[in-house]
Amino acid sequence: MIRDVEVLVIGGGPAGLCAAQAAAGAGAHVLILERDDVPGGQLVKQTHKFFGSERQYAGDRGIFIGQMLVEEMTNHPNVEIMTDTTVLGIYEDGVVTALKDEQHLKFRPKKIIVATGAAEKFLTFPNNDLPGIYGAGAVQTLMNVGGVKPADKVIMVGAGNIGLIVSYQMLQAGVDVVCVVEAAPNIGGFLVHASKLRRAGVPICTGWTVKEAYGDGKLEGVVLCRLDEKWQPIEGTEIKVACDTLCLAVGLTPLAELCWQAGCHMEFIRELSGHVPVTDENLMTSVEGIYAAGDVSGIEEASSAMVEGRLAGYAVAVSLGYDVERAQKEVEAARAELVELRSGPMGGKIRAGLAKVAEKRGGASC
Amino acid sequence: MRLEQHPILQFDRGEKVTFTFNGQPVEGYTHETIAAALHAAGIRELGHSQNLNRPRGLFCAIGNCSSCFMTVNGEPNVRVCVTKVKDGMEVVEQEGKGVVKE
Amino acid sequence: MLIKDGIPTKEDLAAVLPSEERLAKGPVAITECFQNIACNPCVAACPQHAISMEPDINATPKVDPDKCIGCRLCVKACPGLAIFVVDMSRPEDKALVTIPFEFLPVPQKGQLVCGLNRAGEEQGWFKVTQAVSGGKKNMTWMLTLEVPKELAMEVRNIKVGGYRDGE
Numbered sequence: 001m002i003r004d005v006e007v008l009v010i011g012g013g014p015a016g017l018c019a020a021q022a023a024a025g026a027g028a029h030v031l032i033l034e035r036d037d038v039p040g041g042q043l044v045k046q047t048h049k050f051f052g053s054e055r056q057y058a059g060d061r062g063i064f065i066g067q068m069l070v071e072e073m074t075n076h077p078n079v080e081i082m083t084d085t086t087v088l089g090i091y092e093d094g095v096v097t098a099l100k101d102e103q104h105l106k107f108r109p110k111k112i113i114v115a116t117g118a119a120e121k122f123l124t125f126p127n128n129d130l131p132g133i134y135g136a137g138a139v140q141t142l143m144n145v146g147g148v149k150p151a152d153k154v155i156m157v158g159a160g161n162i163g164l165i166v167s168y169q170m171l172q173a174g175v176d177v178v179c180v181v182e183a184a185p186n187i188g189g190f191l192v193h194a195s196k197l198r199r200a201g202v203p204i205c206t207g208w209t210v211k212e213a214y215g216d217g218k219l220e221g222v223v224l225c226r227l228d229e230k231w232q233p234i235e236g237t238e239i240k241v242a243c244d245t246l247c248l249a250v251g252l253t254p255l256a257e258l259c260w261q262a263g264c265h266m267e268f269i270r271e272l273s274g275h276v277p278v279t280d281e282n283l284m285t286s287v288e289g290i291y292a293a294g295d296v297s298g299i300e301e302a303s304s305a306m307v308e309g310r311l312a313g314y315a316v317a318v319s320l321g322y323d324v325e326r327a328q329k330e331v332e333a334a335r336a337e338l339v340e341l342r343s344g345p346m347g348g349k350i351r352a353g354l355a356k357v358a359e360k361r362g363g364a365s366c
Numbered sequence: 367m368r369l370e371q372h373p374i375l376q377f378d379r380g381e382k383v384t385f386t387f388n389g390q391p392v393e394g395y396t397h398e399t400i401a402a403a404l405h406a407a408g409i410r411e412l413g414h415s416q417n418l419n420r421p422r423g424l425f426c427a428i429g430n431c432s433s434c435f436m437t438v439n440g441e442p443n444v445r446v447c448v449t450k451v452k453d454g455m456e457v458v459e460q461e462g463k464g465v466v467k468e
Numbered sequence: 469m470l471i472k473d474g475i476p477t478k479e480d481l482a483a484v485l486p487s488e489e490r491l492a493k494g495p496v497a498i499t500e501c502f503q504n505i506a507c508n509p510c511v512a513a514c515p516q517h518a519i520s521m522e523p524d525i526n527a528t529p530k531v532d533p534d535k536c537i538g539c540r541l542c543v544k545a546c547p548g549l550a551i552f553v554v555d556m557s558r559p560e561d562k563a564l565v566t567i568p569f570e571f572l573p574v575p576q577k578g579q580l581v582c583g584l585n586r587a588g589e590e591q592g593w594f595k596v597t598q599a600v601s602g603g604k605k606n607m608t609w610m611l612t613l614e615v616p617k618e619l620a621m622e623v624r625n626i627k628v629g630g631y632r633d634g635e
Contacts, residue, residue: 035429036448042428047374049547049608051507053525059509059545061374064605119430131410131423138427138447146402147377149367171628172373172571186471191503192548194474199625201588204474217421218410255430303506344504344526373572374607 001106005031007316008096008109010087010258013041014302015294015309016115017069022313022330023113024078027322031107032079033098035086039073040066041117042137043302045144047172048165051190052303055337062302063144087116090262090290111289111316114259114277115309118252118295121273123157126212132219136166136249143173151245155222156180159204161301163249164193170247171200178243181208183227190346211238213246222246252299259296262287267360271353272298278360282315282331283308286361291316298357300350304341310334368406383453394451401427401434401447404457412436412446416462436460440467470502475586485621486533488556495538495555495564499529500624501548513545543568543610544602554620563620564597569609571628574599578634582627583613591615591623595634 007023009016012034020030038044046062057065073079085100096107120135122128132151134142136158139150154175156167159182167177180197185207187194194204211223211233226237253274260266264277265286277285277292284291293312294305311334317327342350369377380397387409394403401424404412412434413422425433429448438444438457442464446457470476486496499510499519508525518535519542521527542551543566555564575581575596583591598612615623 037450049509051505051547053506053508054512058507059513059547060605061607063375120426122425129415129420129422131412131421134424135426138425141427141447142402142405143369144375146398146405147369147372147375147379148398148402148406149369150405173369187474190505190548191470191474192501192505192546192550195470195476195500195586196549196625198474199584199586199588200628201584204472206472218423340525341506343524344506346503346505347526371572373570373574 002095002108003106005029005107005109006320007031007111007113008033008107009113009115010096011041011115011117011294011296012036012039012070012081012083013115013117013294013305014043014066014069015117015296015305015312016041016113017066017073018306018309019113019115019293019313019316020073020079021069021076022310023316023322024073024076026314026317026327028078028317028320030079031109032073032081033085033087034081034083037084039070039081039083043069045137045140046302047144047169050303051301052341056303056306056341058303087258090258092263094289110320111291113291113293113309113312113316114285114296115292115294116255116258116296118273118299119255120248121251121253123210123248123250125210127214130213130215130219131217132215132244133213133246133248136162136247139245139247140166140169144169149173149175151175151243153178153243154245154247155210155224155241155243156247156249157210158182158249158251159184159187159189159194159206160249160251161189161193162252163247164189164197166247166249167202168193168197168200171197171202177202178241179203179205181210181224182206183209183231185229209233210246219244219246252295254296254299256292256296259285259290259292262290264290264292265360267357269298269353269356271349271356274299276357278357280361281335283312284315298350298353301341304338304350307334307337307341311338383451385451385453385455385457387457388459392457396451396453398451399447400436400438400449400451400455400457403451404446411459413460414462419461435464437464442466476500476502481621484531486531490533491554491556494557495540495553495566496533496536497531497538497540497542498552498554499531499542499546499550500552501528501546501550504528507547509545509547510542510551513541515539515541540566540600540610544606544608549608552624556617556620561617562614563617564612565615565620565623566598566610566612567624567626569611569626570607573629573631574609575611575626575631580632580634581611581613582630583615583619583623584625584627585622586624588625590627591619593632594623
C-alpha cells in the first residue's frame with residue numbers, strides 16, 4: 001500500500017523541524033520521517049547557547065530549542081512525526097520507501113524536503129582505528145544524551161566550533177581535557193569558545209597534529225607533532241602524550257545519498273564540505289519538487305540550518321498554493337536572514353561555496 | 367562511569383536492567399543505548415575487524431558508520447550506538463562480518 | 469595571540485576597556501568579544517540600551533559606559549560567555565569582578581575560590597561575594613569575586629571545586 005503525503009520531510013533535526021513548522025504553519029500537511037527514536041537531530045546534545053539573532057532563538061541552549069520545536073510539531077494538527085523510521089530510497093516515480101519496525105513502508109509525496117544533515121569526517125594516521133578514537137559528536141552523544149562520562153583524559157583534534165564546544169562540554173562533565181590540537185595556523189571556531197576553554201586551563205595548540213596513535217587493544221596515547229607552513233610534519237617535534245580518548249573534530253560531510261539516488265544534480269564543492277545537491281533560490285534541487293535544507297546542502301551552523309528549513313518549508317507552501325502571499329513574504333524574509341548570518345568574515349567560506357552552486361546552476365546566488 | 371550531576375542536564379535513564387556482554391552480566395538502563403551502557407562499564411572494544419582482526423570501538427554514536435556492529439540476541443551487524451538496552455539481552459563481540467542466523 | 473591560542477592581547481583588551489574615570493565611578497560591563505560573528509543577544513538583553521552593534525549583527529558589541537549601570541544581565545545573556553562586569557568604585561583596595569560560570573559545584577557566597585586569568589593561570593584565592601543563578605532556562609551562574617584592584621583586569625575564571633570556607 002502506498003500512502004499519499006502532501007509534504008514529506010526527511011530528517012527531524014533543526015532544518016527538518018523548521019521546514020515542517022513553516023509548511024504546516026501555512027496550512028500544508030506534513031509528515032516528518034526521523035530515523036532516531038526521538039526527533040530533534042543533533043539539537044538533543046547541544047547544551048550550549050546558540051549564537052545568531054532572536055529569530056534563530058539566539059541565547060537559548062540548543063537542547064531547549066530542540067525541545068520547543070519538537071513539542072510544537074508534535075502538537076501541530078497538520079504535522080505527523082514518525083520516529084525509528086529510516087528512509088531507504090527516493091524512486092524515479094516519486095515514491096519514497098522507508099523501514100520502520102522491520103516493515104517496508106511506501107509514500108507518495110507531492111513535495112519532499114531532504115534534511116538529512118551530516119556525518120563526521122575521519123582523519124588518516126597510523127592506528128586511527130583503535131577503540132577510544134571517537135568522533136567529537138560521538139563523545140557529545142555519549143555524555144549529553146547517554147549521561148556517560150566519555151573519557152578520563154582526552155585530546156581533541158580540531159579547533160573549529162565543534163572541537164571547541166565539545167571540549168568545553170567535556171570539562172563540564174568532569175573530563176580532563178589535555179589540549180586541543182589544530183593543524184591550521186589559526187583557530188577556526190568562534191574565538192569566544194576558544195577563550196572560555198583557554199581560561200579554564202586548556203591549551204589550544206595551532207600548527208599541531210596527530211602523527212600516530214598507540215595502544216594495545218585500546219587507545220593509550222598519541223604522538224603529536226608540529227606542522228610547518230606547508231602542513232608537513234617537522235621532524236624532531238614529536239611528543240608522546242598519554243590519553244584514553246582522542247576526539248576527532250575535523251569537519252562534517254553532507255549526508256546526501258538520497259539526493260544522489262533521486263537523480264539530483266550533485267556537485268563537489270569544497271567550501272560546502274563535500275558533494276551537495278545544486279539548489280535554487282527556493283532550495284529546490286534540480287529534481288522538481290525535491291528540496292534540500294540544512295547541512296545536507298552544505299555544512300554550516302545550526303542557526304542557518306533552521307533558517308534554510310524555514311525557507312524551504314514556506315517555498316513548498318507557496319508551490320502548493322497555501323497562504324501564498326504571507327508564505328512568499330516569509331521566503332523573502334528567510335533569504336534576507338541568511339544573507340545577514342553569512343555576511344560577516346566567518347561566512348566567507350559558505351558565501352564562496354554558494355557562489356559556486358549558483359554558477360553550476362547558472363543563476364543568481366541565494 | 368555515569369554522570370551523577372551535570373550543570374545543564376538531568377538524565378532520565380529509565381529502569382535498571384541486566385544484559386550480558388560475552389556472557390558476563392552488565393548493568394544498563396532501558397533508556398540507554400547498548401554502546402552507552404558498555405562504555406559506562408568501561409567496555410570499549412566491541413568487536414574485531416574482518417581481515418586483520420583489529421579491535422573495533424564506536425566512532426559516530428549516531429548510526430551513521432558501521433564501527434560499532436555487534437551481535438545482539440544472535441543477530442549480527444546491530445548498530446549498538448542506536449539500539450536500546452533490554453533486560454536479558456545477549457550482546458556479543460562481533461568477529462568480522464558476523465554470521466547470519468538461520 | 470587570540471587567533472592562535474585563545475588569549476586576547478593587551479591591544480585587544482585596550483579596545484574594549486572603559487576609561488579609568490568610568491571604572492572608578494561604579495560597575496560597568498566589559499565585552500571581551502573581538503571577532504565579527506553573527507550574534508546579538510547582548511544588545512537585546514540590556515535594559516539601558518547601552519550595548520550597540522553597528523552596522524549589523526556581525527559587528528562586535530560596543531558598550532556606552534555612560535548608559536551602562538553594571539546590572540550584569542548581559543553577563544548571563546552572552547552565548548559566548550564573553551562579558552564581565554568590573555566594579556572599581558569601592559574605597560578599599562578591592563574590586564568586584566562578575567564572571568559567568570557553568571560548572572558544578574557552584575561556590576557559595578562567602579566561600580574562597582581559586583581565581584584564574586585568561587590563560588587559566590592561578591591568581592590567588594578570592595571571596596565570592598555573590599552567586600546568582602541565571603534561572604531555569606538560562607542556567608548560567610553569575611559569580612561576583614572580590615579581588616585586589618590590580619587583578620581586576622586579570623581574573624576571569626575560577627578553578628572548579630576545592631572551594632574553602634571563608635572567615
